[in-house]
Amino acid sequence: MSSLSVAPRDGKSASPAAPEGVDAIRIERLSKRYGDVVAVDDLTLRVAAGDFFGFLGPNGAGKTTTINAIVGLVRSTTGSIEIFGHDATSDWRSARRLIGLAPQEYNFDRYLSIRDVLIYQAGYYGLPPRDVGARADELLERFGLASKSRDTFIKLSGGMKRRLTLARALIHSPRMLILDEPTAGVDVELRLELWSLLRELNASGTTIFLTTHYLEEAETLCRNIGIIESGRLVALEPTSRLLQRHGAASLVVRVDGPIPALPAGLAERAFAERDLGLIRIEGVDSTEVAEIVAALVRAGTQITAIDFGRASLQDVFLELTRK
């Protein structure tokens, strides 16, 4: 891919101005019911402007319903949504101009070439073709789609379809990008490419709201994380704090020969698994590792290997969403 910028340019954005310091998304007590089924249940959520936000949850938890309520594809049963201070119901034109959506399912116009997909999408946002031709070409180039610009979406490979989803979401230079499973079904190389692209966009000021099933992705990219389970928000905090608070890192020491008595200071959180020749110490901060190892050596332990497992988002996720 070339290094052309995908960040919005002055004067070519369809986005109306938004006051400084306003949240990108402000959802107040959002509920969505389908008959007896409650898809989203009294959800209150704020995403700061400029944030890189991960919205996680098991299948059917209400992630896509929430996104669809934000972009106007779902009518909420109760509650309100503001996008950069614009009410999504009463001031919907302004709210929608600020959002670029990369949906999970492909919904491209099959009658148009992929270049025209971008040009027409910009048109729906009120940008005339003469203003967006160059940007469309730039995005196609940046996403490695330039050679296919005259083809329809059906002729693209899976990875290319994913990239087109993103290019289309960016064509009107939105202030916020909403991505529903942006890396589902893409290979490792493309995933890394998309990650760097999202980081670049975020660094240039675009707010990013994404859902993903790859917790590693959320852990790597997102500054803040919300976890939804059965339509309810069960966690909402910075990624680092979420990991600290819920995930307990553990230190595993492999021992040659018999395991001696454990040092007094460790007794409460250390467990000797004699059959396996292991000592497991739980709730360990990375700064303590050297100290603990030294204490074990002083106690006469013959250490052959050390494994320090940092708490992963997966542990936290399972802890919070396990029924």
Added chain:
Amino acid sequence: MRESLSFANGVGLLTLIKRELVRTLKIINQVIWPPIISTLLYVFVFGLALGARIKTVQGVPYAAFLIPGLIMLQVIDATYSESSSSVFQGRFMNSIQELLIAPLSAAEIVTGYVVASVVRALVIANLILILGAILVHTVPSDWVLYFGVTVVVAVLFASLGIIMGLLAEKFDHLAVLTTFVITPLVFVGGVFTSAQFLPPAVRIASYANPVFYMIDALRHSFTGSGDVPLDVSLGVVSVLAVIALTVALIMTARGTKLRL
């Protein structure tokens, strides 16, 4: 609701109209040539063969009498299928979401589909008109009336197409209205014959057929006369168009089967 009737995104509206016309051009063999070919066949088989025996209807040669009815037949079919299949395909493939997440109002979306349908209708109507002028030497005597009736009928059936495109759950459903309602009403609505030739009971029944008024109004623009007064036929057609357009607007504004 008031906001969904606003027009503020002119570029967006023009883009939608353009997209619909591009779609029409891409399926030109399916939507533009067939009505022209079938009109030719009607003119030859009915008009020229049968016309030799019938001579004149309402004071004009039979083949010339046929032309306005054939135009209505094709205009009705073209506009209904344009909007119904485009809206339904958009729902079926989810591509209509491109419009739904954009800053486009219900009024802009409906107008986009309707205007594109009207353009398609005018292209087809005028091609048939040219055929009529060449083959049977008939042209409208009242051009304003000709264009007016064609446009109002196109708006009516484009709106009906939107309504059915929103309600249908499968392609099959779109054909229900065509097969069981529109086609029968068109064929008994006076394309091939004047109501004056019908037995009294059937003639009265044809007054309940909305398509009868459309064909009669268009025939007025060619021959200057019809089976019912022009005010009546224009009134019926206009009222129906306003009702259909209003229903299509309300459904789109409510997001019926669009915004879940």
